[in-house]
Amino acid sequence: MAHVKGPDHSRRKERSRQAILEATRALVAEEAYEKVTVEAIAARAGVGKQTIYRRWPSKSAVVFAALLALSEDPDGQSVALPDTGDLETDLKLVMRATAEEFADPSFDRLIRALNTEIANDAELAAEYREKLAQPLEEAKKARLRSAQEVGQLDADADLDLVLEVLYAPLFQRWLHRSGPLTAAYADSLVDATLRAFGPRTGVGSTPGELGPVDS
Amino acid sequence: MAHVKGPDHSRRKERSRQAILEATRALVAEEAYEKVTVEAIAARAGVGKQTIYRRWPSKSAVVFAALLALSEDPDGQSVALPDTGDLETDLKLVMRATAEEFADPSFDRLIRALNTEIANDAELAAEYREKLAQPLEEAKKARLRSAQEVGQLDADADLDLVLEVLYAPLFQRWLHRSGPLTAAYADSLVDATLRAFGPRTGVGSTPGELGPVDS
DNA sequence: GAAATGAAACGAGACGGTCCGTATTGCTGA
DNA sequence: TCAGCAATACGGACCGTCTCGTTTCATTTC
Incomplete structure (x- = not known):
């Protein structure tokens, strides 16, 4: 008597659901966004x-769901960044x-x-932040925390700020097409971020008031 | 007989042109963008x-022109940043x-x-860069160059990169609504940028191998 | 077990409404 | 007089709703 509802059509539902999301992704990847219509997705x-x-x-919700599903595919597998030390x-x-x-046109x-x-x-935007951005940021921050523990990053650094300084320039350059996204550019962002938030050159225990470098 | 064309309607043309651009700005400022229609602008x-x-x-071109005109209004007056030294x-x-x-909803x-x-x-995007972004960036870079000359900024710093590290985080945080845009936040971006590109402290500048904390 | 039953979900597509961009018409002002 | 204009009708594209006949599947019946 657990069957409160009628026939179990869940498999059918799931199949069409996947077909819709996949068609949406394909269309968004291969055409200009304005050309993606609900009728085209359905067809x-x-x-x-x-x-x-x-x-x-x-339509917005469909497109959004399709793109969300992109990063949710690998079941419960949480993201993890490389940690070579x-x-x-x-x-x-x-x-x-x-x-x-x-640089990949589809991804773009x-x-x-x-x-x-x-x-x-x-x-x-809020849903995006909750379901996609936050988990990814947490993974990145975990890596930064481990760097803080071994003294490769200022222990007092605001990690949200570090991530923004690191990624936002790349994002903006891509969004506005204001420059090439080369490996050298990627490196220079890391260099700048590490100069801004790297280990303090002083005797670094807990900071706060000691200011040996006052120049 | 310099009048090659017919009657001189240029004043009329100009009046309607201004009316269109102003109506467009007003509508974009007060309503959600999707609600701005060409018919509404005309009316x-x-x-x-x-x-x-x-x-x-x-329609895109009209909206774009209206927003371009926003920053072109002050005739030939070029932008200049404060320079207190x-x-x-x-x-x-x-x-x-x-x-x-x-923070202003209209501006937003x-x-x-x-x-x-x-x-x-x-x-x-290219037109935007040429007519709006570039001139502004040039003004900012001029200020940075003057800082380089007095040793307040690394003379070797890539000024495009400096500007990106400084502004992109603010832009991204606003675009994605991922955090508050406080004065303290603005200050911390300046601080980070100056740590990354400020004057070199001395000889052993670049980090990388010095590791007093190796645990 | 296999065939019949009925309800939920479905594919197809007609429909009204909105908006874009074009074409037409009659007016107006220099 | 006549170029430029406001007003507005129009075709086409698309969104989101509605309808209709069909498919799918758990349940019932033999």
């Missing part, structure tokens, strides 16, 4: 338009990889669509 | 729709002012609309 997914609107309230090495690795990702279009959605919708 | 400007399309090829003071002044600007909507346009249209 590509082999699905009726109503099936889409049964699950999501708007040397922060500079690890950061350069990650930043170079990030810069390369942005996907992320541009995502940014357009969240820049103009505070609710979607 | 508000007391102008026929065709008059708009006679001058601009698309102390870079830290000047940068904090500018960064605090920038952070405050973003205007810049959000502008960013949406240029993020998805490489041509508009």
